[in-house]
Amino acid sequence: MKALVYKGPETLAYEDAADPAPMDGAPVISVESVGICGSDMHAYLGHDERRPAPLILGHEVAGLRGDSGARVTINPLVTCGTCRYCREGRDNLCTTRQIISMPPREGGFAEMVSLPERNLVPVPDHVTPDQAALAEPIACGWHAVRMARAAGAAGPALVIGGGAIGVGAALSLKAQGIADVTLVEPNAVRSAYLKDRAEFEVTTPDAVPADGRFNIVIDGVGIEPTRAQASALVAPGGVIVHIGLGSSAGGLDIRRMTLQEISFIGTYTYTAQDFRDTAAAMFDGRLGILDWVETRPLSDGARAFADIRSGAVAAPKIILKP
Incomplete structure (x- = not known):
C-alpha cells in the first residue's frame, strides 16, 4: 500500500509500506478520509517522543471495511476492556491503552489500517467520509x-x-x-x-x-x-x-x-461511549453541517503539513484522501 511516512523532524515521505497485519483478527479498513491532528503536527516537528520515526501517523479515520464494504468511522483508542478504568467506563484511562499512530500500531495516513471490531462505528449513507473522520477530534x-x-x-x-x-x-x-x-x-x-x-x-x-x-x-x-x-x-x-x-x-x-x-x-481523549455519543450527535445534525474542512490528496500530505506549520491554512481541519 501507499502511505505518508514520518521520517524525522519536518520530513514526510509518500512511499510504499507494508499492508497492515491485523492483530487478533481485527478487520482491515480501506481509508477514505484521514484528518491531520495537532498531535500529528507535534510528531512532525519532532516534539513527541512517543512517536519515533519511521512511523505512519494519523488517527482521525473514516473508511470501508475490507470484509464487507460497510462504511465506518474509527475510534483509534484501543483499550484492554478488563482493567479497573475500563470496568468503570473510563476506558480512556486504560493502563495499557494504545492508539494508532503510536507504536506498536501504525496510523491512518495510508491506504489501509486495522482496528478491533469494537472500535468501528457504522456511518449512515447521508454522512460523507470527510464528515465521519471528524468524529475523533x-x-x-x-x-x-x-x-x-x-x-x-x-x-x-x-x-x-x-x-x-x-x-x-x-x-x-x-x-x-x-x-x-x-x-x-x-x-x-x-x-x-x-x-x-x-x-x-x-x-x-x-x-x-x-x-x-x-x-x-x-x-x-x-x-x-x-x-x-x-x-x-x-x-x-x-x-x-x-x-x-x-x-x-x-x-x-x-x-x-x-x-x-x-x-x-x-482531559485526554474520550471514552468509547463518548465516541459513540459524538458520532450519534454528528449523524443526527446536532453538531451542524461539518463543512469546515479542506481536502487534499494523501500524496500531497507533506505540503499540507508545511502549510499548517506556516499558518496559511484557514480551515480548522485538513482531510487527506488516499
Whole structure:
C-alpha cells in the first residue's frame, strides 16, 4: 500500500509500506478520509517522543471495511476492556491503552489500517467520509464538555483555539445545552473563515470580555499564554478544562484558582461511549453541517503539513484522501 511516512523532524515521505497485519483478527479498513491532528503536527516537528520515526501517523479515520464494504468511522483508542478504568467506563484511562499512530500500531495516513471490531462505528449513507473522520477530534471536545457539566458548570463558555479541537468543543457545548459560547482564534485567516461559518461568536484574544462572565473555559491549545488567559478569564467558582497538549509548563494562576475556588480539569481523549455519543450527535445534525474542512490528496500530505506549520491554512481541519 501507499502511505505518508514520518521520517524525522519536518520530513514526510509518500512511499510504499507494508499492508497492515491485523492483530487478533481485527478487520482491515480501506481509508477514505484521514484528518491531520495537532498531535500529528507535534510528531512532525519532532516534539513527541512517543512517536519515533519511521512511523505512519494519523488517527482521525473514516473508511470501508475490507470484509464487507460497510462504511465506518474509527475510534483509534484501543483499550484492554478488563482493567479497573475500563470496568468503570473510563476506558480512556486504560493502563495499557494504545492508539494508532503510536507504536506498536501504525496510523491512518495510508491506504489501509486495522482496528478491533469494537472500535468501528457504522456511518449512515447521508454522512460523507470527510464528515465521519471528524468524529475523533470532536469526541475530545464532547468529553471535555461532559466533564465540565459533571463538575456542575454551566454557561457562558469560552473556548480558546479555533482548530478542530476548539471548534469541536464549541459545537459540543451548544449540543449539550450551553447556548452562550465564544471562541478565541488569533490567526486572522482562520478567524475570518470561522466567522463566515460558525454557529457561535468568534473573536480575537485582545477582544475577549474580561468581565468574569465565563463559567467554563476550555483550553484547546494548551500552551503557557493560553493557560494564563484561561486563568484570568474564568469566573470565580468556574471550571477550566484543559485539552491542549501544546506544552507542559507555566501559565496557570494557582493563587487565583485557590482564592476563587476555580476547578481545573485535565482531559485526554474520550471514552468509547463518548465516541459513540459524538458520532450519534454528528449523524443526527446536532453538531451542524461539518463543512469546515479542506481536502487534499494523501500524496500531497507533506505540503499540507508545511502549510499548517506556516499558518496559511484557514480551515480548522485538513482531510487527506488516499
